[in-house]
Amino acid sequence: MKHSDAISQGARLIRAGEIVAFPTETVYGLGADATNPIAIKKIYSTKGRPQNNPLIAHISDRKQLQHLVTSIPNKAELLMDAFWPGPLTILFRKQSSVPEIVTAGLDTVGVRMPSHPIALELIRQAKTPIVAPSANPSGKPSGTHHDHIQDYFGDSVFCIPGGSTEIGVESTVITVLGEHPVILRAGAISKENIEQVLGEPVQMALHTDDIPLSPGMKYKHYAPNAPLELISHTAEFQERLDQACEKYSFVGVLGSTQLISKLEIQDNVLTQTLGDRNNLSEISRNLFARLHAFDESKVKIILAERFPTDGIGQAIMDKLTRASEG
Ligand code: AMP
Numbered sequence: 001m002k003h004s005d006a007i008s009q010g011a012r013l014i015r016a017g018e019i020v021a022f023p024t025e026t027v028y029g030l031g032a033d034a035t036n037p038i039a040i041k042k043i044y045s046t047k048g049r050p051q052n053n054p055l056i057a058h059i060s061d062r063k064q065l066q067h068l069v070t071s072i073p074n075k076a077e078l079l080m081d082a083f084w085p086g087p088l089t090i091l092f093r094k095q096s097s098v099p100e101i102v103t104a105g106l107d108t109v110g111v112r113m114p115s116h117p118i119a120l121e122l123i124r125q126a127k128t129p130i131v132a133p134s135a136n137p138s139g140k141p142s143g144t145h146h147d148h149i150q151d152y153f154g155d156s157v158f159c160i161p162g163g164s165t166e167i168g169v170e171s172t173v174i175t176v177l178g179e180h181p182v183i184l185r186a187g188a189i190s191k192e193n194i195e196q197v198l199g200e201p202v203q204m205a206l207h208t209d210d211i212p213l214s215p216g217m218k219y220k221h222y223a224p225n226a227p228l229e230l231i232s233h234t235a236e237f238q239e240r241l242d243q244a245c246e247k248y249s250f251v252g253v254l255g256s257t258q259l260i261s262k263l264e265i266q267d268n269v270l271t272q273t274l275g276d277r278n279n280l281s282e283i284s285r286n287l288f289a290r291l292h293a294f295d296e297s298k299v300k301i302i303l304a305e306r307f308p309t310d311g312i313g314q315a316i317m318d319k320l321t322r323a324s325e326g
């Protein structure tokens with residue numbers, strides 16, 4: 001099927017109240033018509049997503065905001081000018097017409113305009129904002145290639161194929177509704193990028209199980225099938241690897257080219273290279289695909305390298321830490 005045919009087919013399905021997987025620049029989304037609660041229920045049931053974890057509404061044109069939000073704060077305007085279309089989700093006060101199931105009962109709605117041409121065209125042809133969480137069963141690594149969607153959902157979900165996604169980790173989620181801007185979820189757009197645009201300090205939300213500012217942050221996430229352990233230094237890595245090789249029949253190693261080239265690797269080790277340690281965009285792009293590859297193997301444990309938390313590194317370490325807690 002040609003891309004354009006797959007997009008028209010996807011748009012038809014969205015209008016008919018079905019769910020459709022599609023690529024964005026961050027990860028694949030599992031989308032439904034944002035105005036159709038019955039369609040949106042199918043997202044929750046297909047993913048096994050907890051009902052109190054709200055969804056992000058994706059738009060292709062800023063005019064669509066007028067059907068979703070009650071007002072547009074000046075700071076949101078600045079952020080949209082700087083980062084849309086792109087990987088930034090901004091919270092707004094929601095209009096009463098936005099179905100409760102989108103926002104899980106909150107009075108705010110998260111909105112983003114993706115930059116991926118397939119995502120934009122799908123939203124345009126569907127003629128409605130599309131709510132879409134990441135296209136993975138709840139708790140599993142996000143899908144960053146159409147093959148992952150096929151592995152996860154088989155033929156039960158129609159997927160518009162778009163190859164690998166460019167960024168590989170989800171959007172940054174921010175609120176400018178309080179006194180100070182707060183990042184609720186680290187993503188491709190860093191705190192420093194946002195501070196430059198707003199000209200004021202931005203806080204990172206501290207999530208605890210009691211007060212999840214962004215409900216999704218309290219859930220188990222990105223967990224590969226095998227337990228994952230994070231390790232800092234090359235010397236410590238080699239030592240842990242040798243121990244793991246004695247204890248387990250098959251061991252996974254997830255790390256940069258720099259780390260993997262320095263390790264002594266035994267026969268019962270599967271290495272997955274994330275890329276150049278000095279290029280964190282490359283590391284983030286490859287992250288979920290490599291975690292997914294471990295799920296296709298029979299490794300009993302995954303030893304993973306820690307990365308610096310500057311820029312997108314914050315999001316990378318957030319995903320890896322959650323994977324290690326799975
Ligand atoms: P996903 O759709 O899997 O990328 O996850 C969306 C993330 O955005 C989750 O962490 C949600 O909790 C968060 N989110 C979406 N809407 C809101 C909202 N209105 N308030 C706070 N967090 C939100």
Ligand code: MG
Nearest residue numbers: 133134135142
């Ligand atoms: Mg997700």
